[in-house]
Amino acid sequence: MMRFLLLFSRQGKLRLQKWFTPIPEREKKKIVRDMTTMVLARKPRSCNFLHWKDLKIVYKRYASLYFCCGLDAEENELIALEMLHRYVELLDKYFGNVCELDIIFNFEKAYFILDEFLLGGEIQETSKQVVSRAIEASDMLQEAEIDNSDYDLELGWP
Amino acid sequence: MPAPIRLRELIRTIRTARTQAEEREMIQKECAAIRSSFREEDNTYRCRNVAKLLYMHMLGYPAHFGQLECLKLIASQKFTDKRIGYLGAMLLLDERQDVHLLMTNCIKNDLNHSTQYVQGLALCTLGCMGSSEMCRDLAGEVEKLLKTSNSYLRKKAALCAVHVIRKVPELMEMFLPATKNLLSEKNHGVLHTSVVLLTEMCERSPDMLSHFRKVWLLVPQLVRILKNLIMSGYSPEHDVSGISDPFLQVRILRLLRILGRSDDDSSEAMNDILAQVATNTETSKNVGNAILYETVLTIMDIKSESGLRVLAINILGRFLLNNDKNIRYVALTSLLKTVQTDHNAVQRHRSTIVDCLKDLDVSIKRRAMELSFALVNGNNIRGMMKELLYFLDSCDPEFKADCASGVFLAAEKYAPSKRWHIDTIMRVLTTAGSYVRDDSVPNLIQLITNSVEMHAYTVQRLYKALLDDISQQPLVQVSSWCIGEYGDLLVSGQCEEEEPIQVTEDEVLDVLEGLLLSNLSTPVTRGYSLLGEILNRIKKVVSVYGSSIDVELQQRAVEYNALFKKYDHMRPALLERMPIMEKTASNGPTEIVQTNGETEPSVPDTKHPPLVTQPANQANDLLDLLGGNDVVPVIQTTLPTKPASAGGELLDLLGDLSLSGGPAPAPVPSVPVSQPPFLLDGLSSQPLFTDIAAVIPPMTAYNKNGLKIEFTFERANPNPNIAVITIHATNTTEADMTEFVFQAAVPKTFQLQLLSPSSNIVPALNQGSITQIIRVLNPQKQQLRMRVKLTYTHKGLPVQDLAEVNNFPPQSWQ
Numbered sequence: 001m002m003r004f005l006l007l008f009s010r011q012g013k014l015r016l017q018k019w020f021t022p023i024p025e026r027e028k029k030k031i032v033r034d035m036t037t038m039v040l041a042r043k044p045r046s047c048n049f050l051h052w053k054d055l056k057i058v059y060k061r062y063a064s065l066y067f068c069c070g071l072d073a074e075e076n077e078l079i080a081l082e083m084l085h086r087y088v089e090l091l092d093k094y095f096g097n098v099c100e101l102d103i104i105f106n107f108e109k110a111y112f113i114l115d116e117f118l119l120g121g122e123i124q125e126t127s128k129q130v131v132s133r134a135i136e137a138s139d140m141l142q143e144a145e146i147d148n149s150d151y152d153l154e155l156g157w158p
Numbered sequence: 159m160p161a162p163i164r165l166r167e168l169i170r171t172i173r174t175a176r177t178q179a180e181e182r183e184m185i186q187k188e189c190a191a192i193r194s195s196f197r198e199e200d201n202t203y204r205c206r207n208v209a210k211l212l213y214m215h216m217l218g219y220p221a222h223f224g225q226l227e228c229l230k231l232i233a234s235q236k237f238t239d240k241r242i243g244y245l246g247a248m249l250l251l252d253e254r255q256d257v258h259l260l261m262t263n264c265i266k267n268d269l270n271h272s273t274q275y276v277q278g279l280a281l282c283t284l285g286c287m288g289s290s291e292m293c294r295d296l297a298g299e300v301e302k303l304l305k306t307s308n309s310y311l312r313k314k315a316a317l318c319a320v321h322v323i324r325k326v327p328e329l330m331e332m333f334l335p336a337t338k339n340l341l342s343e344k345n346h347g348v349l350h351t352s353v354v355l356l357t358e359m360c361e362r363s364p365d366m367l368s369h370f371r372k373v374w375l376l377v378p379q380l381v382r383i384l385k386n387l388i389m390s391g392y393s394p395e396h397d398v399s400g401i402s403d404p405f406l407q408v409r410i411l412r413l414l415r416i417l418g419r420s421d422d423d424s425s426e427a428m429n430d431i432l433a434q435v436a437t438n439t440e441t442s443k444n445v446g447n448a449i450l451y452e453t454v455l456t457i458m459d460i461k462s463e464s465g466l467r468v469l470a471i472n473i474l475g476r477f478l479l480n481n482d483k484n485i486r487y488v489a490l491t492s493l494l495k496t497v498q499t500d501h502n503a504v505q506r507h508r509s510t511i512v513d514c515l516k517d518l519d520v521s522i523k524r525r526a527m528e529l530s531f532a533l534v535n536g537n538n539i540r541g542m543m544k545e546l547l548y549f550l551d552s553c554d555p556e557f558k559a560d561c562a563s564g565v566f567l568a569a570e571k572y573a574p575s576k577r578w579h580i581d582t583i584m585r586v587l588t589t590a591g592s593y594v595r596d597d598s599v600p601n602l603i604q605l606i607t608n609s610v611e612m613h614a615y616t617v618q619r620l621y622k623a624l625l626d627d628i629s630q631q632p633l634v635q636v637s638s639w640c641i642g643e644y645g646d647l648l649v650s651g652q653c654e655e656e657e658p659i660q661v662t663e664d665e666v667l668d669v670l671e672g673l674l675l676s677n678l679s680t681p682v683t684r685g686y687s688l689l690g691e692i693l694n695r696i697k698k699v700v701s702v703y704g705s706s707i708d709v710e711l712q713q714r715a716v717e718y719n720a721l722f723k724k725y726d727h728m729r730p731a732l733l734e735r736m737p738i739m740e741k742t743a744s745n746g747p748t749e750i751v752q753t754n755g756e757t758e759p760s761v762p763d764t765k766h767p768p769l770v771t772q773p774a775n776q777a778n779d780l781l782d783l784l785g786g787n788d789v790v791p792v793i794q795t796t797l798p799t800k801p802a803s804a805g806g807e808l809l810d811l812l813g814d815l816s817l818s819g820g821p822a823p824a825p826v827p828s829v830p831v832s833q834p835p836f837l838l839d840g841l842s843s844q845p846l847f848t849d850i851a852a853v854i855p856p857m858t859a860y861n862k863n864g865l866k867i868e869f870t871f872e873r874a875n876p877n878p879n880i881a882v883i884t885i886h887a888t889n890t891t892e893a894d895m896t897e898f899v900f901q902a903a904v905p906k907t908f909q910l911q912l913l914s915p916s917s918n919i920v921p922a923l924n925q926g927s928i929t930q931i932i933r934v935l936n937p938q939k940q941q942l943r944m945r946v947k948l949t950y951t952h953k954g955l956p957v958q959d960l961a962e963v964n965n966f967p968p969q970s971w972q
Contacts, residue, residue, distance in 0.1 A: 014218075017249075022289075029218070043520075045483070046483070046521065047484045049484060049521060050521065051521075076455075078445075078451050078484065079404065079405065079408045083405070104173075108242065108245060115245075119285045119314055119318070120285040120321040122317050122320065123354075124314060124350075126406055127346055130347060138241070142241065145237055
């Protein structure tokens with residue numbers, strides 16, 4: 001299973017953190033620090049795999065964002081790369097030519113998309129369309145609520 | 159109270175902060191606003207506020223005061239609230255928090271919600287971070303959802319079940335019935351998650367595993383699904399670069415691996431499909447190689463036929479030539495796993511693997527190094543070592559230590575000749591000397607002493623290396639030690655294998671002195687150097703260290719000084735060559751015994767020191783360094799043999815004795831002087847001079863007709879002029895000797911005192927003895943002589959005998 005997924009910028013700023021096992025807050029911060037240090041130190045054309053403690057670390061850079069996940073030792077690193085790529089594709093489909101700013105300003109949506117793709121550290125849906133449709137439907141549900149509500153559009157929605 | 163600012167607004171504002179302090183200020187201000195908003199229990203803005211809190215949490219600021227608010231959001235009826243609430247719960251409310259359990263009821267309700275997206279949220283949250291208690295409480299709901307026909311929920315329920323099983327393994331059984339029909343689904347999401355669920359069950363329970371194999375006949379089912387995937391035409395929904403649903407393929411291959419492991423039937427059932435996947439998968443993109451990789455792992459792990467295994471290793475071999483670094487890395491890792499079992503097949507790719515040592519990527523280099531060491535054997539040792547030494551020269555420092563260790567190990571196992579071995583080790587020391595492990599120095603020294611014929615060659619080479627460079631500590635240590643040991647060979651210029659170099663003693667000393675003076679030398683190195691110096695000129699240098707700060711150096715210096723001053727006659731023996739050391743296992747800590755002056759930490763009991771018993775006649779000097787406080791060595795003088803006294807006084811014992819034919823003195827027996835304890839075990843302080851002649855050997859005084867009388871001696875204290883003799887009479891005949899009386903007479907210059915015997919029966923067949931004590935006073939220290947008279951009854955007949963006892967050991971009367 002995947003233990004965690006982190007997105008961080010070239011300057012080491014965290015943009016998304018998903019943890020699939022219970023870890024104390026302090027240790028999460030340490031892992032984030034370790035990952036950013038290790039990954040940012042890698043030379044440009046190195047391979048995308050690292051060893052860290054008993055985990056395999058798979059990372060890939062997309063424009064200004066690093067996608068970094070920690071896997072159990074028996075996982076297939078090459079398919080993990082495909083998994084990261086699939087997530088980027090999903091983001092891209094949703095935001096349209098996704099860039100780091102989209103993730104910064106709509107981080108909660110990035111999480112929602114992730115939660116339709118992975119669950120408990122495993123892939124729950126292998127079809128891009130099915131994931132996208134689920135997100136769209138959820139968004140529509142949200143908008144319907146706002147439409148139907150008595151609240152001013154400005155108020156309710158984050 | 160104005161409306162709290164919107165999320166995106168906050169994000170924009172915070173990003174304008176130019177310093178950390180400015181950001182902190184903004185955050186604190188907003189947190190305060192949020193807190194008061196929470197206090198007001200305002201439903202409207204709760205969602206917005208929690209969302210902002212989550213953003214600030216991601217920046218690293220504390221957000222625990224939002225935990226309860228998340229719970230309230232989850233409990234809300236609005237989907238918007240629930241979405242943010244569950245997200246907040248997943249970020250802030252893991253099982254370590256007190257309020258975690260409060261979620262249970264909400265989740266339970268939402269699992270039964272009419273809207274599937276709400277159910278989805280609940281399943282997702284439970285499946286990501288539900289605690290064991292929560293899982294226990296809600297497992298039933300999950301199981302229900304596992305049976306629903308709604309594939310959107312079914313796939314989530316399957317992964318939720320995986321999480322429940324991970325947290326509470328005992329609950330595995332309850333999911334079994336619902337799992338059965340999962341594989342008949344067409345929906346890929348459900349298929350994928352079902353395979354994950356089955357995998358989890360198989361990994362946790364061997365019973366389940368065999369149940370799946372035998373009862374459910376899982377293998378043929380999976381094979382069929384996989385086959386459909388491969389054979390089916392293009393499916394836009396699941397296609398990745400021309401491959402249909404690679405994620406599902408990989409998961410199925412992984413489950414097949416577990417099912418086929420150590421099971422012949424299952425392995426056979428999957429042989430064909432594995433071969434098919436291995437040969438037909440498109441390899442131009444990463445995704446195809448990912449599937450091939452999983453296939454190879456499966457083939458190697460199950461009981462596949464040899465043809466298939468060779469196919470797998472060849473795939474790995476092709477991977478090694480791939481331009482993609484990731485593929486090469488993965489290949490090296492897999493080969494490392496299989497090198498033990500399929501050694502020969504992997505050997506075929508040795509040259510490619512060795513080429514990877516030159517790769518630019520650090521991870522690949524490391525894997526290649528590990529694999530190269532695994533492939534070294536007796537046949538390829540020379541070639542491989544060349545490559546590995548070249549690698550050692552040029553690699554990053556992070557590799558050097560491991561590489562050096564690997565080289566030593568390999569050299570030890572497969573060295574084709576001693577000279578090659580020594581050359582190899584020297585090469586390592588010169589190129590990577592500062593990275594070698596501490597025990598490599600003693601190891602090398604041991605190796606050198608063992609290769610006696612190489613001493614001259616070794617010491618020459620080491621000397622030359624030392625001339626070039628004294629910065630590498632291990633090399634310097636070994637060199638100084640060798641020069642100390644074999645310096646004479648060096649100076650004499652003999653060497654068969656290399657051209658002899660003319661080295662004078664002075665030159666050697668120059669080098670060694672240079673070492674001592676060099677700031678680069680650690681105290682240990684200097685210690686080694688001190689040992690090496692053997693000529694008079696050294697005294698000056700050594701005495702400097704007599705007041706060194708380092709205790710060990712000081713001690714050695716003082717001892718050497720003492721050695722030079724007083725004990726000339728002992729020096730040759732002291733400075734003798736070290737004997738050949740026994741080899742200890744290369745893995746264990748090497749413990750060396752050095753007997754000519756240094757000792758290093760303890761010798762294991764099982765190892766018998768090769769040098770212990772020197773005949774006591776030789777000057778046997780052991781500087782017991784770490785033993786008692788005495789620096790003066792234990793001295794054992796040899797016992798001079800006393801000539802027989804040719805002209806002695808007439809012994810007028812009973813008239814007809816003559817002295818001229820004095821018996822030859824008994825040969826000087828070897829004095830079994832107590833040896834100083836070897837090394838460190840319980841070093842008791844040794845007496846300065848051992849007691850000379852502490853023990854006088856016994857003698858046979860009379861031996862006739864089956865009666866044997868032995869004399870044993872003691873020195874009486876306090877008067878050394880009195881010899882106390884104990885007689886032991888034994889009887890080898892079958893009949894007792896009764897009424898046994900022993901009488902003795904000595905020359906006039908002596909005085910004799912006979913004490914009572916223990917009995918007067920000497921039992922037959924050595925079953926006992928009579929003892930009697932004689933005290934002889936010998937003030938003039940003359941040679942002791944005695945006449946004895948024996949009377950006894952044997953087999954009814956009286957027996958009487960006279961005898962002379964002349965063979966007294968000299969110690970008894972000196």
